[in-house]
Amino acid sequence: xxxxxxxxxxxxxxxxxxxxxxxxxxxxxxxxxxxxxxxxxxxxxxxxxxxxxxxxxxxxxxxxxxxxxxxxxxxxxxxxxxxxxxxxxxxxxxxxxxxxxxxxxxxxxxxxxxxxxxxxxxxxxxxxxxxxxxxxxxxxxxxxxxxxxxxxxxxxxxxxxxxxxxxxxxxxxxxxxxxxxxxxxxxxxxxxxxxxxxxxxxxxxxxxxxxxxxxxxxxxxxxxxxxxxxxxxxxxxxxxxxxxxxxxxxxxxxxxxxxxxxxxxxxxxxxxxxxxxxxxxxxxxxxxxxxxxxxxxxxxxxxxxxxxxxxxxxxxxxxxxxxxxxxxxxxxxxxxxxxxxxxxxxxxxxxxxxxxxxxxxxxxxxxxxxxxxxxxxxxxxxxxxxxxxxxxxxxxxxxxxxxxxxxxxxxxxxxxxxxxxxxxxxxxxxxxxxxxxx
Amino acid sequence: xxxxxxxxxxxxxxxxxxxxxxxxxxxxxxxxxxxxxxxxxxxxxxxxxxxxxxxxxxxxxxxxxxxxxxxxxxxxxxxxxxxxxxxxxxxxxxxxxxxxxxxxxxxxxxxxxxxxxxxxxxxxxxxxxxxxxxxxxxxxxxxxxxxxxxxxxxxxxxxxxxxxxxxxxxxxxxxxxxxxxxxxxxxxxxxxxxxxxxxxxxxxxxxxxxxxxxxxxxxxxxxxxxxxxxxxxxxxxxxxxxxxxxxxxxxxxxxxxxxxxxxxxxxxxxxxxxxxxxxxxxxxxxxx
Numbered sequence: 001x002x003x004x005x006x007x008x009x010x011x012x013x014x015x016x017x018x019x020x021x022x023x024x025x026x027x028x029x030x031x032x033x034x035x036x037x038x039x040x041x042x043x044x045x046x047x048x049x050x051x052x053x054x055x056x057x058x059x060x061x062x063x064x065x066x067x068x069x070x071x072x073x074x075x076x077x078x079x080x081x082x083x084x085x086x087x088x089x090x091x092x093x094x095x096x097x098x099x100x101x102x103x104x105x106x107x108x109x110x111x112x113x114x115x116x117x118x119x120x121x122x123x124x125x126x127x128x129x130x131x132x133x134x135x136x137x138x139x140x141x142x143x144x145x146x147x148x149x150x151x152x153x154x155x156x157x158x159x160x161x162x163x164x165x166x167x168x169x170x171x172x173x174x175x176x177x178x179x180x181x182x183x184x185x186x187x188x189x190x191x192x193x194x195x196x197x198x199x200x201x202x203x204x205x206x207x208x209x210x211x212x213x214x215x216x217x218x219x220x221x222x223x224x225x226x227x228x229x230x231x232x233x234x235x236x237x238x239x240x241x242x243x244x245x246x247x248x249x250x251x252x253x254x255x256x257x258x259x260x261x262x263x264x265x266x267x268x269x270x271x272x273x274x275x276x277x278x279x280x281x282x283x284x285x286x287x288x289x290x291x292x293x294x295x296x297x298x299x300x301x302x303x304x305x306x307x308x309x310x311x312x313x314x315x316x317x318x319x320x321x322x323x324x325x326x327x328x329x330x331x332x333x334x335x336x337x338x339x340x341x342x343x344x345x346x347x348x349x350x351x352x353x354x355x356x357x358x359x360x361x362x363x364x365x366x367x368x369x370x371x372x373x374x375x376x377x378x379x380x381x382x383x384x385x386x387x388x389x390x391x392x393x394x395x396x397x398x399x400x401x402x403x404x405x406x407x408x409x410x411x412x413x414x415x416x417x418x419x420x421x422x423x424x425x426x427x428x429x430x431x432x433x434x435x436x437x438x
Numbered sequence: 439x440x441x442x443x444x445x446x447x448x449x450x451x452x453x454x455x456x457x458x459x460x461x462x463x464x465x466x467x468x469x470x471x472x473x474x475x476x477x478x479x480x481x482x483x484x485x486x487x488x489x490x491x492x493x494x495x496x497x498x499x500x501x502x503x504x505x506x507x508x509x510x511x512x513x514x515x516x517x518x519x520x521x522x523x524x525x526x527x528x529x530x531x532x533x534x535x536x537x538x539x540x541x542x543x544x545x546x547x548x549x550x551x552x553x554x555x556x557x558x559x560x561x562x563x564x565x566x567x568x569x570x571x572x573x574x575x576x577x578x579x580x581x582x583x584x585x586x587x588x589x590x591x592x593x594x595x596x597x598x599x600x601x602x603x604x605x606x607x608x609x610x611x612x613x614x615x616x617x618x619x620x621x622x623x624x625x626x627x628x629x630x631x632x633x634x635x636x637x638x639x640x641x642x643x644x645x646x647x648x649x650x651x652x653x654x655x656x657x658x659x660x661x662x663x664x665x666x667x668x669x670x671x672x673x674x675x676x677x678x679x680x681x682x683x684x685x686x687x688x689x690x691x692x693x694x695x696x697x698x699x700x701x702x703x704x705x706x707x708x709x710x711x712x713x714x715x716x717x718x719x720x721x722x723x724x725x726x
Binding site for chain 2: 095096209260263272276400413
């Protein structure tokens with residue numbers, strides 16, 4: 001019996017450390033969360049409100065403000081830490097049945113049409129009108145409101161947006177006399193120069209993870225070439241067009257300047273390349289840029305500068321994706337929707353929006369200025385010249401169906417024409433479930 | 439014990455088993471014959487899901503990868519677990535401490551352990567193994583995109599976290615071998631590996647069978663460690679059956695729960711098929 005004690009002790013210590021590590025993410029709003037006005041009439045009986053929102057430096061300020069400020073008068077808000085993939089799964093699950101687990105959902109523009117078309121989220125126009133003045137909702141960016149709408153109705157209150165921004169090592173660029181690239185041709189030239197003369201073997205870093213990010217990258221390239229996934233007028237998928245082929249060729253043309261394992265890199269791996277100095281340029285969502293500017297993350301923090309992403313072929317639209325996040329109310333919640341709307345509207349108030357900069361680009365106008373964010377100018381330019389959103393219920397389904405094919409084509413395992421044919425086939429079947437092909 | 443008492447004590451376990459094992463199994467079989475989306479009643483399809491699954495070359499690749507990984511890992515577990523158990527069995531007062539340290543990899547959650555393990559091979563996060571290999575050979579190995587390099591890394595990780603279990607069970611078996619039998623073999627002139635091969639191993643055959651059964655079931659269900667270790671698994675042919683089911687049912691286009699269930703049923707049949715020699719062996723031993 002005595003001999004077992006050390007074994008038990010070691011295992012117990014390790015388990016305790018692991019449990020402590022797992023629980024390191026707070027289950028309660030950060031004590032530092034901004035307090036915002038959240039004024040609602042006290043409900044007749046106590047109410048529990050479950051909030052589903054993934055954890056990131058862009059979303060947390062809003063979520064934490066909501067949970068901290070609106071938990072009062074018999075109302076208790078609950079928010080469990082979760083990652084983006086987990087949130088996506090739980091969103092589908094909670095909206096599926098007659099009764100859901102969550103009462104407030106953090107959602108994003110690409111999936112709003114899908115949930116709205118199937119009647120799973122509650123239209124908010126009436127509530128927005130009723131409480132608009134109280135929460136100053138007129139100050140929310142109209143384009144972001146539009147991104148949260150479907151067929152003219154508002155289905156989520158916009159919170160913040162993400163766009164691609166180019167981060168680059170100004171010290172390296174200055175030493176080699178380079179300027180931030182404005183087109184993919186310039187991007188290749190700059191990368192080749194750094195590779196040749198700058199001592200960085202793989203100067204360019206893009207998030208091209210084969211299971212997800214690569215589809216966003218392809219969509220961004222396609223959007224910069226003026227092409228949507230699906231023709232808005234006829235409903236015919238565009239993957240068999242010359243632009244669809246060119247988007248692949250342009251992405252492939254960047255491969256010699258990137259790590260050979262780039263198709264396994266999500267955004268954190270790209271950040272890591274920039275922290276390490278193993279890359280000199282990265283194009284990723286603006287929410288990731290704040291981390292680059294923090295000295296505790298990288299010895300190069302003071303050397304990073306920011307620019308809008310390049311255009312693929314020199315056109316006015318940039319290699320970019322405008323992703324708008326917002327708060328939606330599930331149709332299947334049994335909590336009073338007026339009460340929930342107070343919380344949603346409070347979370348996008350001026351105080352929390354201001355506190356979220358520069359991690360987020362808030363929907364509330366006037367928050368992002370060169371004084372409040374080191375990459376404000378790049379963000380503002382990138383938002384102005386982003387491809388238009390594709391607010392259709394088939395868009396997210398196509399986006400989740402094609403990453404594997406895109407990865408095969410970009411990595412050279414599948415030819416461009418074969419990949420185009422496969423994607424056209426997949427998209428045609430999906431769109432056919434919604435409308436006949438014209 | 440009276441029948442009523444017996445039923446009273448057994449029924450909670452039976453209820454739990456019915457709820458947590460039989461009902462999900464029944465639903466899996468039912469869904470495998472339907473087209474199913476979340477929260478919607480299924481539409482009967484007959485055997486269409488099975489036909490679709492069996493005609494997908496990706497399933498064939500997943501089966502090949504999973505069975506190959508299982509065979510390689512089980513071989514290493516049995517040999518490595520035995521060697522380690524013999525070494526630990528020979529230790530004195532330090533044995534409990536060594537055992538405690540060896541068990542760490544077993545108690546670390548798979549996905550956490552695999553993430554830390556992947557950093558050993560990832561230059562972006564230090565990559566100690568990469569660094570050493572490049573220093574020694576001048577070669578750069580693409581652990582995450584080269585299919586065979588990735589298979590080796592996944593295999594090493596699987597062995598790393600399963601070896602303590604194999605070692606622990608085999609160690610218990612070794613402690614049950616009567617010392618006089620070993621002593622008698624030595625008096626008869628057997629030395630070194632002959633004692634192990636002809637005396638100890640046959641004595642703990644049941645234990646080795648048990649390790650094999652549990653390990654086969656575990657490795658055939660390989661899933662979460664592939665998320666950090668093989669982010670490009672479908673492209674390089676390193677998708678396990680469970681990862682394939684997850685991708686089909688929830689990721690690629692989403693919500694193909696019927697198709698995912700059909701592949702689940704096929705996986706259960708595969709597990710039974712691979713375990714049948716061991717189960718038959720155990721049953722035979724039990725009868726004796």
